[in-house]
Amino acid sequence: MIAAPRLRRLTVDERRSLRTALPFIAPWIVGFIAFTLYPIFYSLYLSFTRYSGFGDATPVGFENYTHMASDPLFWQALGNTFYYTALAVPVGVVVAIALAMMMNQNVREVAFYRAAFYLPSILPLFALTFIFIVLLNPGFGLVDYVLELVGLPAVNWLGDAHWTKISIVLLAQLGAGGPALIFLASLRAVPSELYEAAKLEGAGPIRSFYKITLPLITPVILFDIIYGTILGIQIFTPAFVLTGGTSGGGAYTTGPENSLLFYVFYLYKTAFQYSDMGFASAMAWVLFVISVVLAAGIMRWSKGWVHYESG
Amino acid sequence: MTVAREVAEPPALTVARRPAPAPRPEFRIPRTLMVRLGLIIASLLFMLPFYWMANSALKDIHELSSIPPTLYPHVPAFDNFVRAVTYIPFGTFLRNSVVLTAGVTIGSAISNPLIAYGFSRIKWPGRDFVFGIVMASIFLPFPVLIVALFDIFAKLQWVDTFLPIIVPAFFGNPFFIFLMRQFFLGLPMEISEQARIDGANEFQVFLFIILPLAKPAVAVVIIFAAVQAWGEFLTPLLFLQDETKYPLSIGLQFYRQSHDVAYNLLMAASTLIVLPIVALFIAFQRFFIEGVTAGSVKG
Numbered sequence: 001m002i003a004a005p006r007l008r009r010l011t012v013d014e015r016r017s018l019r020t021a022l023p024f025i026a027p028w029i030v031g032f033i034a035f036t037l038y039p040i041f042y043s044l045y046l047s048f049t050r051y052s053g054f055g056d057a058t059p060v061g062f063e064n065y066t067h068m069a070s071d072p073l074f075w076q077a078l079g080n081t082f083y084y085t086a087l088a089v090p091v092g093v094v095v096a097i098a099l100a101m102m103m104n105q106n107v108r109e110v111a112f113y114r115a116a117f118y119l120p121s122i123l124p125l126f127a128l129t130f131i132f133i134v135l136l137n138p139g140f141g142l143v144d145y146v147l148e149l150v151g152l153p154a155v156n157w158l159g160d161a162h163w164t165k166i167s168i169v170l171l172a173q174l175g176a177g178g179p180a181l182i183f184l185a186s187l188r189a190v191p192s193e194l195y196e197a198a199k200l201e202g203a204g205p206i207r208s209f210y211k212i213t214l215p216l217i218t219p220v221i222l223f224d225i226i227y228g229t230i231l232g233i234q235i236f237t238p239a240f241v242l243t244g245g246t247s248g249g250g251a252y253t254t255g256p257e258n259s260l261l262f263y264v265f266y267l268y269k270t271a272f273q274y275s276d277m278g279f280a281s282a283m284a285w286v287l288f289v290i291s292v293v294l295a296a297g298i299m300r301w302s303k304g305w306v307h308y309e310s311g
Numbered sequence: 312m313t314v315a316r317e318v319a320e321p322p323a324l325t326v327a328r329r330p331a332p333a334p335r336p337e338f339r340i341p342r343t344l345m346v347r348l349g350l351i352i353a354s355l356l357f358m359l360p361f362y363w364m365a366n367s368a369l370k371d372i373h374e375l376s377s378i379p380p381t382l383y384p385h386v387p388a389f390d391n392f393v394r395a396v397t398y399i400p401f402g403t404f405l406r407n408s409v410v411l412t413a414g415v416t417i418g419s420a421i422s423n424p425l426i427a428y429g430f431s432r433i434k435w436p437g438r439d440f441v442f443g444i445v446m447a448s449i450f451l452p453f454p455v456l457i458v459a460l461f462d463i464f465a466k467l468q469w470v471d472t473f474l475p476i477i478v479p480a481f482f483g484n485p486f487f488i489f490l491m492r493q494f495f496l497g498l499p500m501e502i503s504e505q506a507r508i509d510g511a512n513e514f515q516v517f518l519f520i521i522l523p524l525a526k527p528a529v530a531v532v533i534i535f536a537a538v539q540a541w542g543e544f545l546t547p548l549l550f551l552q553d554e555t556k557y558p559l560s561i562g563l564q565f566y567r568q569s570h571d572v573a574y575n576l577l578m579a580a581s582t583l584i585v586l587p588i589v590a591l592f593i594a595f596q597r598f599f600i601e602g603v604t605a606g607s608v609k610g
Contacts, residue, residue, distance in 0.1 A: 281458050
């Protein structure tokens with residue numbers, strides 16, 4: 001992805017340009033080292049210690065990692081997170097493309113629809129989660145009322161372990177307007193001659209979608225899949241808000257049958273409820289490795305289906 | 312078929328009809344109607360949470376818990392808004408949210424144009440490689456850092472102050488750097504050359520020539536930074552402990568402390584939190600749309 005530059009002696013001009021540029025990018029360099037690079041390596045060190053956040057960290061070797069491997073809650077949190085991500089990412093891509101195609105319709109008031117689809121994506125996630133608590137309430141909630149009206153069984157969205165993650169997948173779709181705008185821009189970049197040519201050859205709208213539109217927006221699909229996956233594995237806020245945060249009097253509840261115990265939620269609990277900073281740091285490093293492996297894996301897999309204009 | 316139609320329709324009539332192409336609109340209207348219907352249903356779905364929030368905010372607690380739910384407040388309880396802001400220390404939380412948002416926004420507006428300038432208007436060896444690192448950092452999950460950051464900020468005595476939330480904004484954000492850089496790359500290089508020939512140093516070129524031209528892009532950064540900071544949840548949760556320092560995102564949990572959750576008050580407070588963003592969006596819609604799509608236009 002990033003090609004390392006060839007090292008060689010710099011010319012006088014190049015050195016001067018470096019001196020000119022350095023003050024501009026210095027804030028990023030300082031911030032990157034202080035708030036990203038150093039914390040990553042510091043947590044690597046902490047992951048090999050027992051540390052409560054106070055006093056000294058005691059080296060314990062690989063204890064945190066072996067403990068993690070035998071911790072059923074760790075595996076459940078990992079499983080919950082993968083389950084959520086595997087569901088939320090494909091649904092998110094399909095919804096975003098569908099929204100983009102609707103935003104691209106040639107009707108006079110299209111700007112209104114665009115605004116309606118986009119606006120929810122900039123609203124605070126915690127506020128949307130609160131609204132979902134009311135909408136999905138099994139008693140006075142609107143969603144179950146409508147389901148019953150049309151003859152479908154009511155669902156205990158937030159109380160049944162089978163539905164809690166699906167509820168959050170639905171909630172996440174309110175954010176689809178953001179990626180939809182990026183898809184919209186790429187839809188508009190498709191030359192209209194291509195569609196005209198396809199029409200002349202007798203292709204219908206469905207065929208020209210699969211043969212023309214879809215291949216040309218694959219680079220955006222790839223970005224959306226990678227970014228969605230990275231967001232998916234760090235899902236936290238909706239689960240934290242849905243389960244009531246700290247309202248239980250100190251201990252965090254994690255949903256029916258721990259179904260909302262996501263990876264970051266468990267990491268948060270180990271660090272800030274159990275004060276086990278060593279274990280939490282080990283979890284952080286495992287998450288880091290997972291994110292790199294997933295991103296690299298998706299990039300590799302994409303070579304088979306992403307269409308680049310330059311070939 | 313073709314033959315039959317030709318026989319059925321006398322040629323003279325076809326000629327007479329030719330100036331007014333009547334059949335075409337007949338075919339178009341139903342298609343547009345179908346499209347509109349789909350668009351209306353989909354946008355109603357996306358607007359439904361807003362409506363339900365406002366609807367629930369205006370019900371008294373009995374009406375809110377009635378089954379089936381009422382589709383509009385039969386007895387609008389406007390005093391819910393008054394009760395919502397007195398039930399919890401809303402004013403304190405609001406002030407904290409405003410301070411945090413202002414701090415993050417100012418930091419973002421200063422740092423990102425500066426950094427992006429260094430990645431776009433000056434050529435230096437290794438620039439694209441370093442910019443690749445900036446972009447790669449977008450894909451680093453922030454929670455990876457939270458344990459170490461908490462410990463670092465605790466040692467700096469920054470925990471329970473606004474510093475851990477505001478200070479990092481002064482060191483740039485990869486999304487905003489990317490956005491500003493895209494804009495800067497679109498400005499002709501000759502403008503800078505001319506100013507340099509006239510004796511301006513690089514910082515003067517940035518501050519007096521390029522930055523004024525980049526106002527729309529800075530506006531996008533400001534708007535997005537403000538919206539993001541206003542809704543920020545994880546960092547205040549991590550770094551703020553004293554209740555008097557909570558912003559609204561964390562403070563709203565207080566509505567749920569008792570066993571009888573005051574959902575109508577929670578919805579009233581949510582409405583108050585969401586409204587500024589809706590107002591900002593209506594006022595600056597163009598900037599939002601441009602901000603999101605800036606990256607997708609190939610540079």
